[in-house]
Amino acid sequence: MWGLLFSFAVLSAWPACSLGKPEFLTVFDGWEMYKVRTNATMTNENVQNTCRAVGLWYPCYYTGHETCSTFYRPECIKLDGSSSNSCRTLSAFSHSLCGTVDAHKCKALDDIFVYQPGYQSAHGVDYDAGEWNMFGTNHTDKYALCGGQQEYLTTWGRWAFHKVRVNGLMSSTNMRATCDLVGMSYTCYGTGVGTCTSSWSSDCIRFDHVDDTCQNTLELLSSLMCGTTDASSCQPLLNVYTIRGSYGYGVSETGYDTSGSDDNDKYALCAVRQCDISPCVHGTCSVHDQNFTCLCDSGWNGTYCDTLIDSCDSNPCLSGGTCVNEENGYSCICPPTATGNICETVLHTDKCYWISNSPLSNQDASVMCLKMEGHLAKVNDPVDQQVLISYLDDGRNISYWTSNKISPTSMCTCENGSPLSSDAPPPWVYSTANADTCVLLDAEVGYTGTYQPCTEEHNFVCQSKCDAPKY
Incomplete structure (x- = not known):
């Protein structure tokens, strides 16, 4: 499921409209769909900015499938709503989630708005009031419908690699925009190491700890993840593309080294410095050789310092007291006849x-x-x-x-020095x-x-x- 990554560079590009982290709704047509609380009037602009602020794309009022293009724009997620026989995105969603195209009768979609091209106001539904055509300019602090898909793949040196769903043609421009959206760096077909600068540009990451054999990026990751340089046989890299010229090049169902000029909605290979995503929940991150380590704060342990140390494991509370774990140790709840820090x-x-x-x-x-x-x-x-x-x-x-x-x-x-017992034989x-x-x-x-x-x-x-x- 979507791993949220916040980047100042990304967030500063649009107004901060999001009130909270995305709440997962369902997977629809391969996209993980979320509702995200908006801290503003429900205009089209604010709905778009809400999704962007948390690294997600957004759908339009219409799905964009086949003839459903009247209220659809290319920057929106294209969805297949044919099973619902409706062009409206919320109706298609309602059919998937609740078995009805009447979106205002689907509780999961209550107070959710979508971008409505051609209008200032976003379009929404209200389950509680039974309203199916809410004008966003009359409402504030509701939810934007957003979508995306991201999956962690592996690490190499200081970089953590993710595949991120691209919305549209697998062009280099769209792939860069996708990595930008989630606050990550670009990857090129070439690694940029030593003399391996063919099919590499300076805005792409340069690999660490790679010899000068000039394997391309996907071959290197395939050898790390699947034990072979044949990326076409490495299942996790299927439909993953790197930047090469004007289009992405990657692994598709039709084979390796496929140009993205004919492909849509595949995955861009994006990378982020491991410590930049703050993986250490309660600790400090540092990179060593091929991986990162977390120096945990007091009271925490685990690879990501996300496990509270069980200070109660030693049963420190006396007199039948109940031990309660806390971040910096523990406390004891004493029975009525006992007192003291540990009920002593x-x-x-x-x-x-x-x-x-x-x-x-x-x-x-x-x-x-x-x-x-x-x-x-x-x-x-x-x-x-x-x-x-x-x-x-x-x-x-x-x-x-x-x-x-x-x-x-x-x-x-x-006589032998052992203690005396009733059945001990003499001599004593x-x-x-x-x-x-x-x-x-x-x-x-x-x-x-x-x-x-x-x-x-x-x-x-x-x-x-x-x-x-x-x-």
């Missing part, structure tokens, strides 16, 4: 629990809690334990230190090794308490008064 503070009866988001040893965790005028949480009450579990069990599988601790003591081990050894262990609410066993070496680093839970300072 939980209110329970007359005390507050502060849940850490980073690991420390049990001793260092105790020091941190003291700074908050509190201590590691005491979990002596099954109710308190269940409350804590309801906030800690958030799917991250993280265990937490509590204040319970066993001081160094003697313990039994097996009585040891006075340091058994400094602390109680961990262990995520691996459903947040029940297990004894672990106090020197291990785990997240932790502090308990304090609710007005105590937080770090």
